[in-house]
Amino acid sequence: MKPGEGTTVIGKSVTVRGEITGAEELFIDGKVDGTITLTESRLTIGPNAEVHAELVVQDLIVFGRHEGTIHASGKVELRQSAQVLGDVTAGRLSIEESASIRGKINLSGKGESVSN
16 A cells, blocks of 8 residues: 555654644554544545544545544545554544454435534
């Protein structure tokens, strides 16, 4: 998994505690505890990542581990290695075989804005 050009990267040896906000794509492969707000962008949780955070994003792709609530105005994609523990509110949801999720799922189906 390689992040796209123009994507901000938090590497696998980096740990962040606190609040992350922004308007550009973010790729996390390290550890994050806190809140992440990217209402106009996509967040990718890489295969080595451990994220314990409330997420408010446009789109989300998960390869690693996430614990916390997810609010996505667009699509949430859980790839084969994804492990999600928490409630998901999204416009659309895609779950690949072998991915796991434990929590409530609420889909708007319209891709409309989701507020928490």
